[in-house]
Amino acid sequence: MITAAEIKEKYVRNHPSPFCPGCGGGMVLNAMSRAVERSDVEKEDIVAVSGIGCAAWIPSPHWRVDTLHTTHGRAIPFASGVKIANRDLEVMVVSGDGDCAGIGGNHLLHGARNNIDLNVLMVNNGLYAMTGGQVAPTTEHGERTLTTPHGNPASSFEVAEVVKAAGASHVARWTTYHMKELIAEVEKAMETDGFSFIEIMTQCPTRKGKKQGMDGIDMLAWYKENTSKDKESDKMFVGTLCDVEKPELVGSIYRQIDELGGV
Amino acid sequence: MMKIRIGGWAGQGTVRAGTILGKSLALEQGYHVVQQRSYSAAVRSGIAYSDVVVDHEGLDELVIECPDHLLVLYQDTLDQWEEMASKVEHLIVDSSRVGRVEKTSGRVYKVPAGRIAENIATSKAANVVLLGALAGVSAEVDLNCLEKTVKKEFPEKYVDINVEALKKGYEAVLEKR
Amino acid sequence: MMDAGEYFLEGNIACAEAAMKAGCLFYAGYPITPASEVMNHLSKELPKVGGRFVQMEDEIASIASVIGSSWTGLKSMTATSGPGFSLMQENLGYAVMTETPCVVVNVQRAGPSTGQATKPGTGDVMQARFGSQGDYEIIALSPNSVQEMFDLTVRSFALSERYRVPVILLADAGVGHMRERVKIPEEVEIVDRKKPSSGEKEFFDTSEEDHVPPMPNFGEGHELLVTGSTHLGDGSRDTASFSAQDRLVRRLVAKIEDNKRDIEDWEERDADAELVVVSYGSMSRPARGAVKKAREKGHDVGFFRPKTMWPSPEERLKEIGEGSKVLLAELSLRGYRMEVERCVDDLYVYDRLNSLPTVDEVYEKILEVLR
Amino acid sequence: MTKKIIKIDRDLCKGCGICIEYCPKDVLVGSDDLNRYDNHFPEVLCAQRCILCRRCELYCPDFAIEVEG
Numbered sequence: 032m033i034t035a036a037e038i039k040e041k042y043v044r045n046h047p048s049p050f051c052p053g054c055g056g057g058m059v060l061n062a063m064s065r066a067v068e069r070s071d072v073e074k075e076d077i078v079a080v081s082g083i084g085c086a087a088w089i090p091s092p093h094w095r096v097d098t099l100h101t102t103h104g105r106a107i108p109f110a111s112g113v114k115i116a117n118r119d120l121e122v123m124v125v126s127g128d129g130d131c132a133g134i135g136g137n138h139l140l141h142g143a144r145n146n147i148d149l150n151v152l153m154v155n156n157g158l159y160a161m162t163g164g165q166v167a168p169t170t171e172h173g174e175r176t177l178t179t180p181h182g183n184p185a186s187s188f189e190v191a192e193v194v195k196a197a198g199a200s201h202v203a204r205w206t207t208y209h210m211k212e213l214i215a216e217v218e219k220a221m222e223t224d225g226f227s228f229i230e231i232m233t234q235c236p237t238r239k240g241k242k243q244g245m246d247g248i249d250m251l252a253w254y255k256e257n258t259s260k261d262k263e264s265d266k267m268f269v270g271t272l273c274d275v276e277k278p279e280l281v282g283s284i285y286r287q288i289d290e291l292g293g294v
Numbered sequence: 295m296m297k298i299r300i301g302g303w304a305g306q307g308t309v310r311a312g313t314i315l316g317k318s319l320a321l322e323q324g325y326h327v328v329q330q331r332s333y334s335a336a337v338r339s340g341i342a343y344s345d346v347v348v349d350h351e352g353l354d355e356l357v358i359e360c361p362d363h364l365l366v367l368y369q370d371t372l373d374q375w376e377e378m379a380s381k382v383e384h385l386i387v388d389s390s391r392v393g394r395v396e397k398t399s400g401r402v403y404k405v406p407a408g409r410i411a412e413n414i415a416t417s418k419a420a421n422v423v424l425l426g427a428l429a430g431v432s433a434e435v436d437l438n439c440l441e442k443t444v445k446k447e448f449p450e451k452y453v454d455i456n457v458e459a460l461k462k463g464y465e466a467v468l469e470k471r
Numbered sequence: 472m473m474d475a476g477e478y479f480l481e482g483n484i485a486c487a488e489a490a491m492k493a494g495c496l497f498y499a500g501y502p503i504t505p506a507s508e509v510m511n512h513l514s515k516e517l518p519k520v521g522g523r524f525v526q527m528e529d530e531i532a533s534i535a536s537v538i539g540s541s542w543t544g545l546k547s548m549t550a551t552s553g554p555g556f557s558l559m560q561e562n563l564g565y566a567v568m569t570e571t572p573c574v575v576v577n578v579q580r581a582g583p584s585t586g587q588a589t590k591p592g593t594g595d596v597m598q599a600r601f602g603s604q605g606d607y608e609i610i611a612l613s614p615n616s617v618q619e620m621f622d623l624t625v626r627s628f629a630l631s632e633r634y635r636v637p638v639i640l641l642a643d644a645g646v647g648h649m650r651e652r653v654k655i656p657e658e659v660e661i662v663d664r665k666k667p668s669s670g671e672k673e674f675f676d677t678s679e680e681d682h683v684p685p686m687p688n689f690g691e692g693h694e695l696l697v698t699g700s701t702h703l704g705d706g707s708r709d710t711a712s713f714s715a716q717d718r719l720v721r722r723l724v725a726k727i728e729d730n731k732r733d734i735e736d737w738e739e740r741d742a743d744a745e746l747v748v749v750s751y752g753s754m755s756r757p758a759r760g761a762v763k764k765a766r767e768k769g770h771d772v773g774f775f776r777p778k779t780m781w782p783s784p785e786e787r788l789k790e791i792g793e794g795s796k797v798l799l800a801e802l803s804l805r806g807y808r809m810e811v812e813r814c815v816d817d818l819y820v821y822d823r824l825n826s827l828p829t830v831d832e833v834y835e836k837i838l839e840v841l842r
Numbered sequence: 843m844t845k846k847i848i849k850i851d852r853d854l855c856k857g858c859g860i861c862i863e864y865c866p867k868d869v870l871v872g873s874d875d876l877n878r879y880d881n882h883f884p885e886v887l888c889a890q891r892c893i894l895c896r897r898c899e900l901y902c903p904d905f906a907i908e909v910e911g
């Protein structure tokens with residue numbers, strides 16, 4: 032078994048990170064690294080693409096692989112270009128909830144529709160943390176944030192359900208409380224030939240916790256108390272939402288190239 | 295310099311006809327040719343036309359104010375071009391669709407292109423019938439070259455139809471000349 | 472891909488063929504008039520030469536995937552028109568900042584906004600230069616014939632690979648939709664990006680005279696850090712220091728500025744005449760015809776046509792402006808005008824919207840200026 | 843009995859306390875000292891109590907803990 036020291040040596044760079052005390056960003060980095068280590072994929076073949084925001088900084092510069100830190104909301108199309116151009120690369124997208132489901136929402140839908148072989152980790156802390164804690168598409172109705180001081184008048188949307196409906200092969204939701212399950216799910220995502228989407232509920236002690244009188248420990252405990260692996264439960268479901276085989280975009284493109292006699 | 299405009303309603307193949315004509319003049323006959331098209335954003339409405347400018351040397355005149363040869367496939371189109379049509383040298387109309395021709399100083403050739411094309415196979419080939427007519431009218435446009443181009447331009451199953459359309463159009467104006 | 476030979480092609484098709492001839496292996500795009508033919512053609516032909524074609528959900532995604540592809544080592548391209556070009560601006564800046572070679576074709580149409588989709592215009596000239604945020608320089612080429620749609624597409628790839636920059640082929644609906652005879656040669660100029668030698672770690676800075684650092688591919692084990700944030704030579708982000716911003720941005724600008732001599736290209740005839748007509752794109756055709764006619768009639772008139780809109784051939788424009796009156800003929804009101812105004816004292820303008828003029832219309836304007 | 847070593851990189855620690863909270867055997871306690879970022883990093887109270895579950899390694903957001911043994 033690989034030790035923590037080896038994981039750190041092999042996968043982690045530029046630490047200490049700029050993440051706040053108790054932030055789940057580093058835990059996601061840890062989970063990704065361990066998943067890659069458990070998989071058959073060579074580290075050299077991994078490209079980590081991210082957009083803008085705290086979550087985008089998880090891979091860039093902290094993950095010791097090829098990284099592409101792009102513009103706000105556009106990680107999925109950048110990643111699509113990488114994957115379509117070179118299908119031998121294992122492309123990971125790490126994107127915050129605002130990045131992925133807000134400004135980048137349309138790309139998310141079409142990535143799922145195309146069922147392109149990407150692994151998208153949506154790190155969901157429920158608001159725009161880097162810019163000060165503004166309301167996001169994932170913020171609960173009524174919740175107070177920097178820009179909903181009187182309570183969020185809008186409603187949040189179930190991103191994972193939307194991605195499933197849009198056609199992704201593999202969709203799951205976990206929290207940073209569920210580290211072991213998360214590692215296994217990321218590994219499964221990498222094995223999936225199609226669009227894999229994992230929503231990772233992640234604590235933001237600074238922008239969200241402080242408003243609610245919670246620190247990182249409290250927020251992790253909240254995830255423990257308020258989630259369930261039972262779909263019938265009233266609590267937030269964590270686990271695999273779908274895992275199905277469907278036509279995948281990149282493979283289809285290459286098949287056409289082969290059939291047409293392209294090199 | 296010779297200027298040809300082929301106009302009609304969008305969807306009648308005016309751009310296609312202009313392309314065939316331009317290709318034939320440029321590649322088979324060795325002229326310098328600029329072909330342009332004008333159409334609105336809608337696929338099946340409004341005036342669509344194709345301009346072909348032909349010369350012996352490099353061309354910088356891209357716009358046709360008044361063509362030498364005007365080929366028209368639709369009444370409304372001709373009505374809108376009344377003033378221009380009055381000044382052209384040759385006006386060739388698809389008389390199965392254009393019934394009314396106002397005064398023009400040039401010669402008018404009424405070719406029932408739609409009907410001719412329909413008798414061959416489909417009225418869609420009316421544009422090519424008019425090209426054949428143009429070859430009959432203009433000394434510069436060579437029928438054999440057009441035929442060669444048509445053979446290259448269309449999928450095999452449409453070649454015979456269009457070659458016949460060309461010839462029928464050519465014969466139609468010869469009778470009138 | 473078409474064999475070498477003579478063809479009668481539409482400008483957009485010539486552009487698509489040139490891309491394949493130049494070694495383009497990735498195209499991503501979104502439908503838009505009057506540029507769609509580039510994409511339509513490549514969707515059919517690119518896979519046959521082993522290239523990857525994908526239609527994306529919008530123009531933002533199109534240029535994003537083009538940049539992603541370029542980092543795997545493929546020559547990559549997209550084509551669009553005004554509205555789509557506007558959407559691409561942010562990622563165009565990203566390509567500048569990350570020094571990503573790629574070609575963006577803008578077949579300009581009449582704007583602003585949706586404007587007239589099928590009609591030509593050249594109102595995007597300044598946007599091509601300044602459309603993305605921050606300080607930068609860019610290369611934009613302007614074709615005026617179907618042959619140049621071919622030749623300048625090839626050159627766009629060569630320049631983008633040589634200087635590790637996005638290059639804009641700033642065409643217009645006039646040349647994009649025009650059909651003319653075009654010669655496809657056996658060989659075209661192919662330039663491949665500078666690759667790093669083993670052990671090299673600086674992919675975002677260089678002391679080389681051309682200011683162009685080597686560019687590795689993803690998947691080669693370099694643990695690359697590619698970011699649109701200000702970065703150091705190894706790619707690591709530095710969002711605060713003076714020296715990082717100063718060194719990087721000055722080099723990105725110098726990459727174009729100091730290599731201007733190699734990049735700049737123009738056509739001129741009798742540019743020391745009493746009046747010099749400056750024009751570009753499809754408009755330069757009737758303008759050139761009018762100059763020819765004026766000379767035949769005994770008037771002292773010359774012609775100048777930038778083929779590189781950016782970097783602008785400003786020194787040559789200034790030389791011309793010192794000795795001659797200048798008549799700028801363009802298919803927009805504000806296209807290139809401010810740039811010429813900056814270089815020329817005695818400036819007259821023939822601006823036009825929606826459609827090209829006849830040779831005689833420009834000729835009349837020449838006579839008016841001469842009087 | 844295997845020797846258990848719990849290495850704590852005090853300068854990577856941001857003092858969130860998650861490791862202390864998640865240790866099932868109360869091996870770790872917060873330090874009185876501050877590290878260079880003014881954080882109370884964890885200290886090993888009793889290494890022999892450690893059952894090598896490695897939850898601290900897994901849950902530390904800052905890669906500051908390594909358990910050997």
